[in-house]
Amino acid sequence: MTTVATLTPPTLTPQGGRRRRGIELIMLGFAIVLTLAAYSAVQMGVLGRYPTDLPVVTAYLVACAGVAHLAVRRLAPYADPVILPVAFALNGLGLVLIHRLDLAARAGLGSLLPSGDAGRQMIWTALSILLFVAVLGVVRDHRLLQRYTYTAMVLGLVLLLLPMLPVIGTQVNGARIWIHLGPLSFQPGEIAKVVLMVFFAGYLVAKREVLTLASRRVLGVDLPRARDLGPILVAWAASVLILVGQSDLGTSLLFFGGFVAVLYVATERLSWILIGMVLFVAGSWFAVITFAHVAERFQIWLHPFRYAENQSYQLVQGLYGFAAGGILGRGLGRGMPELVPYAKTDFIVATIGEELGLTGLMAVLVLYLVLAERGLRSALGVRDTFGKLLAAGLTFSLALQVFVVVGGVTRLIPLTGLTTPFLSYGGSSLVTNYVLIALLLRISDAARRPAPTATPATPATVAITGDAPTQAVRT
């Protein structure tokens, strides 16, 4: 056996003792100011007058932000100061944009949109904040989640498969991703995203040593052994099953992409990404030649203007929106984003592109980049492998979702029906993303906590531990 000398990169150690909750509060205040400014601009742009209910809106935003901030201050005092304000700003901007589309519908500008969604989204925001606090309160240490690795697997699969059940699952606009329980409707695939990430992280902590073994080196890439391909093939098969059973390209892509990303982080082997890409391309090709609706999506992507009047109407209207927006945008409340079908959910990015222009859209994308950077930073800083994998996986799934949505709307990749995190109208998505943020804050709290939280032992005590006989030692 040979000994290999490696030069490993430097590690970042978070500086101890800096809670930075004050900065978080200031940034939250800034996020509220930003939301109020957007709200005023919308009212002035659409209705031509100054907003009259600013105090009410302010009170609502301050209450939401205040509860979230106090919860972080109490429950995760060392957590990252940027994550929550950035998420809150995106959420606030989303509320304003939904309100703006509501106004357009009420003005009767030939709209396809139902009204009053901003109010419902405000209720969902309040519920999300409460759930955010609950997650921070219940999950006092992210390592507790590792115990529920296989429970998370079962729960995640059940959630993914729920919409395929005959009675509660319903098909909306071609995709079978909804469940209806009485008046409530929910997309269980959204919350499955977070639950399955807990499983992926816990599973790969246990199995990564096996998956790191290489059999052969081909073109500078260490290929894994054939018999270790099992997990990635199972994940691939499951995502193909979602694609076929639910006609949901987005969730399928997110599920498989998330698994491959965590696998790569766990094993540091580039070959897993290559294998994942080969499997992905094979799966996509298979789907395109086998299923008519996937083939249609593909055709729309390649030739949008050929079908501009029917199948690709939405995509083409979105592209016109971007064109109308230009560099600086039309100004909030002054474009015509309501011409795009489903502007509140799938195509909210097109609304941003039209009214805030390239400048505004870039700002929003940089905010997502900031979230992703903070998440990966927490993954680097935290000391246990499970936390690293979980933080990296959650962050990656958020970033991948943004990529898939924005890429689909801007015609970089074929369009898939995913929500834009925090911005889009939709309760399940908002709730899930706040849970995701709560877990990231929990992990970043562990990463930045300076003092090791060991139980202070009194000098004369003797530690009795489980698996090994303990030498009685007095100090």
Add this chain to the structure above:
Amino acid sequence: MSQLTLTIVKIGFLALLWLFVLSAISVMRSDLFGTRVVQRVVSTRASKGSSRPATTSSRSRREGSRRRGKAVPHQLVVTAGPLAGTAVTLSEAPVVIGRAPECTLVLDDSYTSSRHARLRPTEDGTWTVEDLGSTNGTYLGPTKVSSPTVVPVGEPIRIGKTVLELRR
């Protein structure tokens, strides 16, 4: 609303949006500079069969530790093993090292016990290491630790395949 007002509102909002983005980035920037960068050593990682992970660099540091043996350590750094490069900032609290998730430093090393060893500060600022009845033992330099022993700065502590040392 005049066209001019609306244009000012439009530009003003974009400016505010970017101001928010930039202030978020500046918070991150100060976070970045508040971070100490710990340069990992050039570690010679032994293969799985070999049980001598003591490296040349840790040996040279051991010589250095004789000069500043009484120094007060501030950091516990993993120099070899699966977690190489990880650092724990020391405080008043003892540090329990092992594989159990409730340990302060959770090692992902199959040669360590679930609660393997404990580092504890003394009144004069030095740290002692004691073995918590581990299967494979804890070594301070070449000697096996059988009772709480004072750890000089830079002296390698070997736990399973992992090597740790205290740094100032």
